[in-house]
Amino acid sequence: MLFSIFSKSAFPKEITSIGFLSSIIMIVAAILLWLTFLIFGIIAKRYEVVLRKKTGWQFIILSPSGILVFAITMLYSSVILGKLKMGTLESTIGYGLFVISSVFSFIGALNFRRVVSPKKKGGS
Numbered sequence: 464m465l466f467s468i469f470s471k472s473a474f475p476k477e478i479t480s481i482g483f484l485s486s487i488i489m490i491v492a493a494i495l496l497w498l499t500f501l502i503f504g505i506i507a508k509r510y511e512v513v514l515r516k517k518t519g520w521q522f523i524i525l526s527p528s529g530i531l532v533f534a535i536t537m538l539y540s541s542v543i544l545g546k547l548k549m550g551t552l553e554s555t556i557g558y559g560l561f562v563i564s565s566v567f568s569f570i571g572a573l574n575f576r577r578v579v580s581p582k583k584k585g586g587s
Contacts, residue, residue, distance in 0.1 A: 483541060487542075490537050490538050493530050493531070494531070497530045500523065500527035504520050505520075507575050510578070514579070517578070522570075523571040523572070527564050528564065529567075530568075532556070536553050540557075
């Protein structure tokens with residue numbers, strides 16, 4: 464009984480189609496965010512070549528991989544399994560890796576900013 468209340472077939476067609484559409488939009492947004500960090504890493508690599516300073520571009524490229532795993536988990540849950548929202552295991556894995564990736568990407572961006580920002584001279 465409880466399962467039939469929360470199953471996909473218990474919801475009206477409009478809600479399931481909107482839920483599927485929002486899942487697809489979230490997947491596309493996560494992939495675009497991952498591509499943005501990939502391009503950011505490529506830019507950091509070019510800065511490293513030009514400035515001859517370590518920018519940590521490898522870290523910047525690898526750290527958002529959890530965002531891509533989140534998109535794959537969301538794709539699996541919504542498209543392959545046909546769920547309106549991710550299950551407990553998928554949510555834990557997807558959102559957990561998303562948060563970890565976000566923190567590491569932020570650290571990489573701060574490190575890159577520290578490298579390319581001009582040094583302030585003391586004494587005014």
